[in-house]
Amino acid sequence: MSVSDFTPQPVLRDDIFNGQGAVVSGAGSGIGRAIALRLCALGMAVTGFGRREDALKETADLAADMPGSFDFEALNVRDTEALDAAMARSGDRHGINLLVNNAGGQFFAPATKISRKGWDSVLDLNLSAVFSATKSAYPYLKAAQGAVVNISLSGIDRGSMGLAHSVAARAGVLGLTRTLALEWAGDGIRLNCLGPGTVVTAGLSDEAARQMLDSLVAATPMGRTTSVEEVAELTAFLASPAGALMTGQLIQIDGAAHLGPGLHMIDGGSNE
Numbered sequence: 001m002s003v004s005d006f007t008p009q010p011v012l013r014d015d016i017f018n019g020q021g022a023v024v025s026g027a028g029s030g031i032g033r034a035i036a037l038r039l040c041a042l043g044m045a046v047t048g049f050g051r052r053e054d055a056l057k058e059t060a061d062l063a064a065d066m067p068g069s070f071d072f073e074a075l076n077v078r079d080t081e082a083l084d085a086a087m088a089r090s091g092d093r094h095g096i097n098l099l100v101n102n103a104g105g106q107f108f109a110p111a112t113k114i115s116r117k118g119w120d121s122v123l124d125l126n127l128s129a130v131f132s133a134t135k136s137a138y139p140y141l142k143a144a145q146g147a148v149v150n151i152s153l154s155g156i157d158r159g160s161m162g163l164a165h166s167v168a169a170r171a172g173v174l175g176l177t178r179t180l181a182l183e184w185a186g187d188g189i190r191l192n193c194l195g196p197g198t199v200v201t202a203g204l205s206d207e208a209a210r211q212m213l214d215s216l217v218a219a220t221p222m223g224r225t226t227s228v229e230e231v232a233e234l235t236a237f238l239a240s241p242a243g244a245l246m247t248g249q250l251i252q253i254d255g256a257a258h259l260g261p262g263l264h265m266i267d268g269g270s271n272e
């Protein structure tokens with residue numbers, strides 16, 4: 001049992017998103033890059049957000065020969081003014097049929113070691129920035145009768161040791177997602193959360209996370225990690241006509257990890 005041995009099996013028609021536009025945050029690496037590239041392969045015009053221009057440029061290079069297109073804006077999604085302006089530029093350029101709030105992250109620590117500033121940082125990135133992005137995309141989503149996919153975490157309804165701040169933020173995003181699914185249903189806008197289990201990306205590459213990998217896989221009933229391609233395919237599915245009646249859902253793409261003993265980023269050691 002180890003990391004993902006999934007071989008991508010594309011199921012959507014190649015031209016399914018021709019003429020449509022998307023915004024993907026965190027598109028310079030990991031899950032966000034895989035989503036952006038899959039959408040480009042399916043014909044979408046994608047704008048990627050992220051802080052590192054060089055990383056976004058690499059995604060642009062990978063998308064160069066694809067049927068869709070990839071442009072980008074280097075920005076911090078926690079900067080609401082910059083986010084609003086970039087969202088409007090992207091929406092004016094090619095519309096927003098799909099917004100993927102993927103940028104996110106945290107540090108792993110027991111709650112007793114999380115300062116108020118650390119808590120606020122993680123809530124700002126993983127909850128408040130999702131609210132800001134979604135609100136600023138609203139007019140474009142309404143015009144396109146579009147969709148929002150919020151990248152969350154597996155197991156947010158049961159908790160995960162070492163992630164008090166992040167689980168609280170993602171639970172908040174689920175509440176936001178469900179509330180907007182109600183408020184915006186009349187506009188034809190759908191919103192869903194995807195909860196990946198363990199995904200081996202740069203975000204999980206620090207020493208502490210690497211040490212946890214075996215126990216994370218062991219805690220996953222299907223015995224392997226989630227691949228970025230699987231998250232990308234499901235994101236595309238949710239944006240496609242196949243997902244037309246799906247809204248307000250949390251879909252966990254985790255090999256039943258949320259039904260197992262749980263994914264914990266630290267062991268249950270001392271709180272002192």
Ligand SMILES: CCCCC/C=C/C(=O)SCCNC(=O)CCNC(=O)[C@H](O)C(C)(C)COP(=O)(O)OP(=O)(O)OC[C@H]1O[C@@H](n2cnc3c(N)ncnc32)[C@H](O)[C@@H]1OP(=O)(O)O
Binds near residue numbers: 114
């Ligand atoms: C489903 C199970 C598996 C889940 C696996 C999940 C994986 C991923 O999410 S992969 C995604 C990946 N990438 C990352 O998570 C890295 C990105 N992280 C960050 O950018 C930071 O953690 C951030 C969100 C907190 C950034 O905020 P920023 O405002 O830039 O942070 P500061 O450096 O100013 O620190 C603020 C505050 O937080 C305290 N802090 C930082 N690290 C720790 C730590 N390891 N333990 C305890 N506290 C920490 C820091 O000390 C600051 O607080 P004060 O000391 O009170 O000033």
Ligand SMILES: NC(=O)C1=CN([C@@H]2O[C@H](COP(=O)(O)OP(=O)(O)OC[C@H]3O[C@@H](n4cnc5c(N)ncnc54)[C@H](OP(=O)(O)O)[C@@H]3O)[C@@H](O)[C@H]2O)C=CC1
Binds near residue numbers: 104153
């Ligand atoms: N890897 C895993 O096991 C899992 C990950 N997730 C979630 O999936 C999402 C993607 O993570 P993953 O691909 O693994 O890790 P990465 O670290 O590769 O991706 C995080 C992305 O978010 C961007 N980002 C972070 N902070 C900001 C910010 N303030 N403003 C703009 N962009 C930002 C980063 O770009 P840049 O640094 O250039 O700003 C980066 O591209 C995250 O929300 C993560 O929590 C969920 C479940 C499991």
